[in-house]
Amino acid sequence: TRSTRPQRLLNAVRKHATRGDPQSVISAIDHFCRHSEWAMNIGDEKGSILDSVVSELNPEKVLELGTYCGYSTVRIARLLPPGARLITLEFNADYAAIARQVIALAGLEDRVQLVEGASEDWIPRMKEHFGIETFDFVFLDHWKDRYLPDTKLMEDCGLLRKGTVLLADNVICPGVPDYLQYVRNSLSYKSCYFKSHLEYTKAEDGLEKSVFLG
Ligand SMILES: O=C(NC/C=C/[C@H]1OC[C@H](O)[C@@H]1O)c1cc([N+](=O)[O-])cc(O)c1O
Ligand SMILES: [Mg+2]
Numbered sequence: 001t002r003s004t005r006p007q008r009l010l011n012a013v014r015k016h017a018t019r020g021d022p023q024s025v026i027s028a029i030d031h032f033c034r035h036s037e038w039a040m041n042i043g044d045e046k047g048s049i050l051d052s053v054v055s056e057l058n059p060e061k062v063l064e065l066g067t068y069c070g071y072s073t074v075r076i077a078r079l080l081p082p083g084a085r086l087i088t089l090e091f092n093a094d095y096a097a098i099a100r101q102v103i104a105l106a107g108l109e110d111r112v113q114l115v116e117g118a119s120e121d122w123i124p125r126m127k128e129h130f131g132i133e134t135f136d137f138v139f140l141d142h143w144k145d146r147y148l149p150d151t152k153l154m155e156d157c158g159l160l161r162k163g164t165v166l167l168a169d170n171v172i173c174p175g176v177p178d179y180l181q182y183v184r185n186s187l188s189y190k191s192c193y194f195k196s197h198l199e200y201t202k203a204e205d206g207l208e209k210s211v212f213l214g
Helices: 005-016 022-035 043-057 071-077 093-105 119-130 144-156 171-175 177-185
Strands: 061-065 085-090 112-116 135-140 160-168 189-197 204-212
Touching: 005 022, 005 093, 022 043, 022 071, 022 093, 043 071, 043 135, 043 160, 043 189, 043 204, 061 071, 061 144, 071 085, 071 093, 071 112, 085 093, 085 119, 093 112, 119 144, 135 144, 144 160, 144 177, 160 177, 171 177, 171 204, 177 189, 177 204
Parallel strands: 061 085, 061 135, 085 112, 135 160
Antiparallel strands: 160 204, 189 204
8 A cells, every 4th residue: 555644754754864863853854845745744944933932931841732743742852851741642543653753763752752542532631641730831733623622621621820831833824713812812811923934835824822821
């Protein structure tokens, strides 16, 4: 049977990256997506904005919604101190299998926990199953119609604290209008928009950074 795009992306990482070198994994994926096949990774331009938000925050407890092939997982985890932990949720088992290998090639499995399943099933279990009190940083990049319900679910489960930062990908393309309206109008968030481009294209897209005010 034909290979899948994630499998071809993993092959490119195996071929061009250096095991244990996260930057080489990132560069291999960006090269593959620019020159071989577009894929829905956050990419290098928006990825630099993600890097700056993570570096400034120095989070200990991170949640990523939507792993896909693990590109943003590697971008975030490479900036975390060894004691920090990143939990990443992926619904699609095939994507999860690829992402595990990408994360291992980057040598970051010690600070990443990839969980397969639906965000709405796992968010309510974060405390009792992973011993998480609250998250310092949440990266939203999964199904666009899940950003808002999952944000409300995280609030209801007490997983956000005063100062928790939410960073949402694709707020323009494909777009998350209900989520944007919520975080920009709610008195519980201080929100700002980082204008950029859809990964590997000239189309406008951007990231929305929202600080939970408690
Ligand atoms: O759907 C997107 N992401 C949602 C991913 C959905 C998949 O990952 C979580 C779930 O397992 C699903 O199979 C997306 C789509 C585009 N796009 O240009 O279409 C660009 C992006 O950056 C995106 O994150
Ligand atoms: Mg995205």
